[in-house]
Structure formats: C-alpha cells, structure tokens
Amino acid sequence: MPTKLSRRDFVRLCAGSAAAISMTGFLAPYMSEAVAAGAPPVIWIQGASCTGCSISLLNTVHPDIKKVLTEVISLRYHPNIMAAAGDLAMQEMFKVAEENKGNFFLVVEGAVPTGADGLYCTVGEEDGHHITFEKLVTTIGKKSKAILSFGTCSAFGGIPATPPNPTNCKAVDQVVKDVPVINVPGCPPHPDWMVGTIAHVLLYGIPEMDTFGRPKMFFSNIIHDNCERRQYFDNGIFAKTFGEPGCMLELGCKGPIAHCDASTRLFNGGVNWCVKSGGVCIGCTEPQFPAWPMYERMAEMPVGPATTVTVDQVGIVLGGLAVAGIGGHLVGNIATGRIGSKKEDVEKEGDS
Amino acid sequence: MVKQMEERHSVWIRFCHWVNMISITLLILTGYYIHAPHTFRLFSNMDTPRTLHFAMAYLLCFGVLIRVYYAIVAKDTKNIVFSVKEDTPKFPSMIKYYLFMADSHPYYGKYNPGQKMMYTGWLVMVLIQIITGFILYKPNMFMALGGFLGGYMAVRLIHYIVTWLFVLSVLAHVYLDISEGVPVLKSMFTGKIPADFDHGTHEEEIETDTGVGA
Ligand code: SF4
Ligand code: SF4
Numbered sequence: 154m155p156t157k158l159s160r161r162d163f164v165r166l167c168a169g170s171a172a173a174i175s176m177t178g179f180l181a182p183y184m185s186e187a188v189a190a191g192a193p194p195v196i197w198i199q200g201a202s203c204t205g206c207s208i209s210l211l212n213t214v215h216p217d218i219k220k221v222l223t224e225v226i227s228l229r230y231h232p233n234i235m236a237a238a239g240d241l242a243m244q245e246m247f248k249v250a251e252e253n254k255g256n257f258f259l260v261v262e263g264a265v266p267t268g269a270d271g272l273y274c275t276v277g278e279e280d281g282h283h284i285t286f287e288k289l290v291t292t293i294g295k296k297s298k299a300i301l302s303f304g305t306c307s308a309f310g311g312i313p314a315t316p317p318n319p320t321n322c323k324a325v326d327q328v329v330k331d332v333p334v335i336n337v338p339g340c341p342p343h344p345d346w347m348v349g350t351i352a353h354v355l356l357y358g359i360p361e362m363d364t365f366g367r368p369k370m371f372f373s374n375i376i377h378d379n380c381e382r383r384q385y386f387d388n389g390i391f392a393k394t395f396g397e398p399g400c401m402l403e404l405g406c407k408g409p410i411a412h413c414d415a416s417t418r419l420f421n422g423g424v425n426w427c428v429k430s431g432g433v434c435i436g437c438t439e440p441q442f443p444a445w446p447m448y449e450r451m452a453e454m455p456v457g458p459a460t461t462v463t464v465d466q467v468g469i470v471l472g473g474l475a476v477a478g479i480g481g482h483l484v485g486n487i488a489t490g491r492i493g494s495k496k497e498d499v500e501k502e503g504d505s
Numbered sequence: 506m507v508k509q510m511e512e513r514h515s516v517w518i519r520f521c522h523w524v525n526m527i528s529i530t531l532l533i534l535t536g537y538y539i540h541a542p543h544t545f546r547l548f549s550n551m552d553t554p555r556t557l558h559f560a561m562a563y564l565l566c567f568g569v570l571i572r573v574y575y576a577i578v579a580k581d582t583k584n585i586v587f588s589v590k591e592d593t594p595k596f597p598s599m600i601k602y603y604l605f606m607a608d609s610h611p612y613y614g615k616y617n618p619g620q621k622m623m624y625t626g627w628l629v630m631v632l633i634q635i636i637t638g639f640i641l642y643k644p645n646m647f648m649a650l651g652g653f654l655g656g657y658m659a660v661r662l663i664h665y666i667v668t669w670l671f672v673l674s675v676l677a678h679v680y681l682d683i684s685e686g687v688p689v690l691k692s693m694f695t696g697k698i699p700a701d702f703d704h705g706t707h708e709e710e711i712e713t714d715t716g717v718g719a
Contacts, residue, residue, distance in 0.1 A: 364649040375644055389542055389550040403543055410644065410657035441656035450540075451665065452658055464662065468669035475673050479680045485605045486684055 158183050160357045167349045167370040168414075176345045177213050177221065180352045184225040192355045193298060194249055194257045197231040200274050200286035201313040201322050202263025206304035207233050209341035213348060214422040226351055229257075232276075243277045243284075250296050258354055259297040264306040264313040265290055265328045268321035287328060294329040299359060301335050302326065303347050308336035308366070309440040316444070326366065333359055336366035340437035343418055346371045365440050367412065376434050377408035379416045401428055405448040407436030510697035513615075515579070519696055521572040528565040529671065531557055532634075536668055562638055569631050584615040587625040592618040612705040620681075623674055630667050630674075637664040 158166075167176060184192075199207070211218050211234075222228050230246040237245060249257060263286075266273040271287030278284060294300050302325045305311035313322035326334040335354070337346050350368055353360040360368040377383065385391070385400040392399035400406070411434050415426040427434050435447045445452045453461035485491075514522070535554035537545045548554045576582045595611070595618045602610035603619075610617070616624070637660045640651040654660050682689050692698040 363645075364652060373645065387551050389548065391542055393543070403541075407658075409641075410661070412644075436658075439656060440652060441658060444656075445658045451661060454662070454666075464665050464669065467666075468672070471669070471673055472676075475676050479676070482603065482680075483684065489605055489608075491684070 164370045177348045181225050184352050187355050188227045194227040194229045197260040199232050200263035201266050202306050205341040206262045210344050213344040250293050254296045260301045261307040261325045262303050264310050264322035266320040266322050273320040299333040303337050305338040305340045308338040338438040372412045376411045401433045406433040408434040411436040413438045509700040511700045513692040513698040514696045517575045521568050524568040528561040531561045585624040587621040610705045633667050
C-alpha cells in the first residue's frame with residue numbers, strides 16, 4: 154500500500170482525473186490508512202435539502218460506497234444511512250462532537266432555515282425538546298475543525314433560499330462565522346468533489362479555495378472552456394431545439410458563467426454530463442443559482458409587480474421613441490427653417 | 506472667397522473621436538452577434554466576432570485613456586464635463602430651443618449642457634462596460650468583483666443594458682450634430698469650423714433680438 158502522496162500530486166490528481174481513472178478508487182488506500190492512523194471523524198447533518206447530495210455520494214462506484222463509508226471515511230453520523238436512530242443516534246453525535254472537540258469535520262447538506270427561530274426545520278430532540286437545524290449547525294459547527302458545505306443549498310442558499318424565501322434560508326457560512334467553511338456546491342455535487350474534499354481535509358488540511366470558498370482543484374475552470382460542444386459555439390452553430398446538434402447557448406446554457414469540471418469528470422461513474430446528455434448547463438455551482446431562467450439566455454428585468462420584460466423589449470421601445478423623437482425634431486427643423494434652404498437665405502440676409 | 510476658419514477640435518480630440526467611434530461601433534455589432542447569434546446574422550462564426558470584440562475592447566480602453574488624459578492636461582474638462590451647479594440652470598433655454606419654443610439659444614461654450622451631460626455619461630457608461638466586460642472576459646480573475654455586482658448573470662444584464670443605452674445615445678448624438686449643420690460634422694474631420702458659425706446668441710444680443718422681435 155502506498156504510504157505517501159504529496160499534496161501537489163493529490164491536487165493534480167483531483168484536478169486532472171479524467172473519467173477513465175476513478176479518483177475515489179485511487180484515493181481510497183491513502184484515506185483508509187489515514188483513518189486507521191486516527192484521522193478525525195466526520196459528522197454529516199442535513200437541513201433544508203432534498204438529500205440529493207447524499208444520493209450523489211452513494212453513486213461512488215469504485216470502490217463501492219459501503220467500503221468508502223466503513224473504511225475510507227470515519228463517518229460517525231449520517232441521517233439516511235446510519236443504522237441507529239432516535240435518541241441513540243443523537244447522543245452518539247453529541248458524544249463524538251464533544252470528545253473530538255476542535256478535531257472533527259462537520260458536513261452540512263442543505264440550507265439553514267432561520268425564519269421563526271429556525272422552527273421550519275427541526276432535526277431531533279435533546280432532553281425532550283426540539284432541536285432546530287439552525288441551533289444544531291451553530292452548536293456543533295462551533296466545535297468542529299472545519300465545516301464542509303456540500304451542495305449549493307448549504308454553500309450558497311440554493312433552491313431553499315431563492316426569493317421569496319419564506320423560511321429565510323441561509324448558507325452555512327452566513328450562520329456560523331468563526332469556523333472555516335469549505336463550499337462544495339453543485340446541485341448535486343459530483344461524488345468526487347465531496348470525497349476529494351474530505352480526503353484533502355483529512356490528509357492535508359484545508360484546500361486552496363476561490364473567492365466563494367470553493368476548492369480550486371475542482372472549481373477553477375469555466376465549463377464553457379472545456380465543453381465538447383465548444384467547436385459548435387466557435388463555428389456559430391447553435392441548436393434551436395433540444396436534440397439538435399449544436400451549442401446549447403441559445404437554449405439557455407450557462408456554461409460561460411459556470412465554474413465546474415463536469416465536462417471532463419463526467420457524472421454517474423464517468424458516463425455522461427449535463428451538456429453531453431443533451432441538456433444545458435444550469436450553472437448549478439454558482440452562488441446565485443437558481444436565480445435565473447434555466448432555459449433562457451438571459452434573465453428578464455422586473456419592471457413592476459409581477460411584470461418582467463426582456464432588455465430587448467425595453468431597447469426596442471426606447472429605440473422607437475428615439476426614432477420618433479428624432480423624426481419629429483427633423484420635421485420641426487425643416488418647418489422652422491433651421492436646416493435646409495431657408496436657413497441659408499436667412500443667413501445671407503443677416504450677413505448682408 | 507476663402508471662408509475664415511477657426512480651430513474647433515485639436516488633432517488629439519479628432520484622433521480619439523474616430524478611434525472610439527470605430528471601436529464602439531464594432532463592439533456593438535460584434536457584441537450583438539455574441540448575444541443573439543441566431544437573430545443577428547452578421548458573422549458566420551463565433552471566433553471572428555469574439556476576437557474582434559476583445560481586440561476592440563482593448564482599443565477602447567486605450568482610446569478612453571488618451572481622451573481622459575488629454576481632457577485633463579489640455580484643460581478640456583471644462584468643455585465636456587457636466588457640472589451640476591453651472592450647467593443645470595442652462596437647461597430650460599436649451600430645451601426651449603430644441604422644442605422650437607425659442608428661435609435661438611444663448612452661447613453655452615463649446616458644447617451645450619445636453620451634450621456635456623451626454624459626454625460625461627459616456628465616460629461613466631464606458632467605465633461600466635469596461636469593468637463588466639472584463640468580468641465576463643476573465644471570470645476567474647475578477648470573480649470577487651463579479652460576485653460583488655450580483656453574479657455573472659447580473660453583470661451580463663448590466664453589460665447588455667448599457668449597450669442599448671450606447672446605441673440610443675449614439676443615435677441622438679449623430680442626429681443632433683448633423684442637424685446643427687454640416688460644418689459641425691466637417692469640423693470633426695478637419696478640426697476647423699467657419700469663424701462666423703452660429704454657436705448661439707450672446708447675452709446682449711438676445712436682449713436686442715427680443716426687442717426687435719417684439
Ligand atoms: S453548450 Fe454551453 S458550455 Fe458548451 S459550448 Fe455551448 S454555451 Fe458553452
Ligand atoms: S455543467 Fe453546469 S449544470 Fe452541470 S454540474 Fe456543472 S455547473 Fe452544474
């Protein structure tokens with residue numbers, strides 16, 4: 154079994170791993186070694202989420218997820234896949250957090266509802282009282298070494314935080330302030346992004362991150378720059394309907410503004426990704442997701458209550474007004490003799 | 506008879522004017538293709554307009570830089586920068602003139618307050634376009650700025666709206682300057698304008714004028 158993998162090699166592996174190599178499979182031995190040597194445990198909690206991120210994690214195919222969960226990561230609490238339930242599980246979570254204070258990693262899936270004192274999302278009981286997710290994230294989060302926000306909801310607010318946001322959902326780093334937070338967005342994130350980030354924090358500590366707290370090893374490229382339909386874009390061939398060959402830009406592809414490596418990593422064990430499957434990139438890793446129309450090129454502008462218009466409509470109306478104004482002024486100019494033959498007559502008279 | 510001419514635009518002003526005119530026109534045309542390649546079929550591929558768009562973006566930066574530097578060094582700022590305190594009171598007479606409610610307008614200086622407002626506005630708009638443009642061009646380099654402005658989608662929208670403002674204001678600019686008289690248009694090429702060109706009536710003249718008219 155290999156014993157040393159330098160951080161540089163690790164990052165290169167994460168960033169460059171093509172679909173053909175299973176990143177998780179390659180990392181597994183190193184991680185299990187670290188875990189065997191007493192690497193920090195991981196607690197996984199869920200708030201305002203759809204569990205999609207966990208499902209995506211379960212898609213880790215090689216080695217199979219069972220091995221990952223039992224040998225590769227020392228996962229001590231996960232609402233969906235742990236065998237324990239109820240008070241037993243809650244007590245265990247609190248115990249792990251207390252015993253490993255400052256030395257465990259907290260994975261948060263889902264946004265944090267803060268409306269009504271967080272009552273929109275309760276996740277268990279402590280001494281017979283509801284614990285809101287907000288309270289759980291703050292109390293446990295403060296004890297952790299770092300928080301890993303998995304999925305756009307916990308990283309940036311995502312779908313639950315989209316206006317009008319009645320439950321006042323927030324991103325984790327807006328709720329817990331004094332602990333390092335690593336954002337691994339995606340709706341859902343690729344399993345490699347999650348396992349890779351966990352591996353990095355276990356083996357080397359906090360990874361290098363961009364402005365929005367995303368690990369650079371996965372999120373430093375724009376999808377549009379590595380898209381297999383890019384040649385269509387460059388040649389000006391654009392699909393008008395789904396199923397046509399061509400770049401998906403006109404159908405609303407957000408590739409030019411989305412940071413992610415799905416086009417080289419491929420989802421579902423290296424089978425497919427968003428654009429290859431004939432869809433568009435919806436920009437699911439960006440902080441503003443999903444505040445834009447997924448199948449339109451550009452968002453419309455709000456102009457009044459429940460009324461929006463496209464910029465082109467505004468432009469055309471203003472353009473029409475401008476042309477009308479110019480036309481009117483031109484007519485006026487000619488009628489009053491400011492331009493045309495009359496002006497010269499007047500000037501000549503004046504001169505003489 | 507040779508008309509007596511006086512200097513109106515220095516060679517630097519003319520140079521910047523036409524450089525910026527070329528870059529802005531090409532930026533608008535290529536930009537619109539990049540925005541709507543299906544509806545606006547001016548190019549046959551994406552490569553040419555994008556290369557042109559980025560090249561012209563640099564040219565515009567350069568043209569604007571020279572123009573701003575010139576304006577400061579040659580004290581041209583007083584001609585083109587709109588001053589709220591001094592220029593706002595001049596608006597009523599200008600609007601009256603444009604709406605044909607008055608036959609002449611007072612002498613405003615090189616440009617009337619409307620023109621000054623437009624030119625100052627262009628500087629602001631150009632800066633907005635340069636900033637939003639670079640955010641979209643180099644999304645990794647200016648990630649924080651893009652996030653501050655509300656994300657790339659908002660930046661796209663701003664870039665696009667300001668483009669429309671450019672289209673409309675350039676339309677108005679071209680019309681108003683041509684309608685002021687061909688000599689004004691010519692002066693942007695030659696730099697000179699006939700000495701007797703009507704730039705507006707000086708204060709004293711207005712009084713006598715109205716006296717005669719009434
Ligand atoms: S399909 Fe999307 S990501 Fe791919 S080239 Fe077109 S716009 Fe870019
Ligand atoms: S390609 Fe776009 S939609 Fe697909 S995972 Fe990446 S950011 Fe999300």
